[in-house]
Amino acid sequence: MDPRESAPSHPRPQGAAEDARPQRTLRLDVALQLLEQSGHGLPPGTPGSDAWLQALVDALVDLSSRDALTGLANRRSFELALSREIDRVARSGEPALLLVLDIDHFKRVNDTHGHAAGDLVIRAVGRALAETVRPMDLVARVGGEEFAIVLPNCPAAFGPQVAERIRMRVARQPVEIAAGEHVNVTVSVGGAFAPQWVRTTARLWMDRTDLQLYRAKSEGRNRCCLEPTAVPLVSAEEKGLLFASSTFQDLT
Amino acid sequence: MISSGTNTGACITAITSGKGGVGKTFVSANLAAALARQGERVLVLDADLGLANLDVVLNLYPKLTLHDVFTGQTKLEDAILPAPGGFSVLLAGSGMIEYSRLTPTVRDQLQEVMQHVRPRFDRVLLDTGAGISDVVLYTVSLADEVLIVATPEPTSLTDAYATIKVLATTQPRRLIRLLVNQVQRPGEGRAIRKQLQLVVDRFVNSGLDQPVMIELLGEVPFDTSVRESVIKRELLFVRAPGAPASVGIAAAATKHIAG
Secondary structure (H helix, E strand, C coil): CCHHHHCCCCCCCCCCCCCCHHHHHCCCHHHHHHHHHHCCCCCCCCCCCHHHHHHHHHHHHHHHHECCCCCCECHHHHHHHHHHHHHHHHHHCCCCEEEEEEECCHHHHHHHHCHHHHHHHHHHHHHHHHHHCCCCCEEEECCCCEEEEEECCCCHHHHHHHHHHHHHHHHHCCEEEECCEEECCCEEEEEEECCCCCCCCHHHHHHHHHHHHHHHHHCCCCCEEECCCCCCCCCHHHHHHHCCHHHHCCCC | CCCHHHCCCCEEEEEECCCCCCCHHHHHHHHHHHHHHCCCCEEEEEECCCCCCHHHHHCCCCCCCHHHHHCCCCCHHHHCEECCCCCEEECCCCCHHHHCCCCHHHHHHHHHHHHHHHHHCCEEEEEECCCCCHHHHHHHHHCCEEEEEECCCHHHHHHHHHHHHHHHHHCCCCEEEEEEEEECCCCHHHHHHHHHHHHHHHHCHHHCCCCCEEEEEEEEECCHHHHHHHHHCCCHHHHCCCCHHHHHHHHHHHHHHHC
């Protein structure tokens, strides 16, 4: 991610491509500068060619979907992934879990050790999250010290275990904020499953998940709270009672 | 959500069912006529944005609909029309399928519609779509009261129960009204309410701080004249006010006004 690594190998195409059509009509200086600075490097190929422009657009898309500090998905791409997952759940009925995580007492880290240490903590937590989940899961940084994870095809019975594994991973790994200096951080986790077969919205799903995070915080932090009754399905037991013969006899 | 603090106008009732085909739209339209008969200014809003059929029940095919309001082609007051039963309607119109998902825009527009109609009527009935989609849940959240229409059929009861369960766990509402349509015997509505309450108590209320209560608004007997009126596209309550189903609707209206 260090911009200096890639810059020399991709000289800026300014002079050479001065006469290429897109260079004349499109103003790409800032875009190229941004890519260079972000460590993406410049697109390969002949400047101004379709392939080059496509690579440029792809690189910009990648850049605009990542969080600069952690390299995780940012809020924008998280919301896109969430809507996609909602579409999938509505069509397939597969269970999907959304987790939101917030670093506990993060302000204390900042106040005590400074913002640079705070940044290191955010990075370390982000890395821990990314390493704990499956490749198909999407980890995003959605706010200052807040993360979200979309877990497609996650059976309801596994939800608590998954959330707990993530929480423990963060709690067990001290973060080095200076040579030989470590801090311990914990996260609170809130989670809710998407209603199966029902098309929810990103906002409703987030709201429900946030509510659980709030519960985890108010119950003392460093814990996981998942929405208790996630699936609006009627169990066989409930149906049994619903259709108990008395329903149609009790006409007193 | 419209807070009850600003509630200076109409009482808004969302009418929903879980399962389709239980007579939800029939109940909405005829209940509106019965309420109008008792002197109430009533509006029925076709909130079944995906698959509206209030127009079919009322045999009304207006040029201006909610769709025109949502797309900015007309003002809301121009789309509110008089219906045969002495009440007003706001029909969804075709092309509403794109509004069958709860986007922030749909959310805002539905809320605007509620704010506009609330001061102009005494009663607003929201004829919601079938199922438990988020649009239905959101529409219900905008209402002051919710009325679930069910029939004594097991499939309808299961869906009514599922709806109650979802409402209980996702909304702060603790009173849910029930109207049992197409009952075969007097008292069947009461028995069904009791059984639903029993299941809710055991499986839903046990996990809630405040229990959800189901109240029976009324029962409407199975009545062959309902089918005739639907086929003739006339409101039963207007065409045959003495029919058993009309009498059941009228009793529900009286109870509805009493609160």
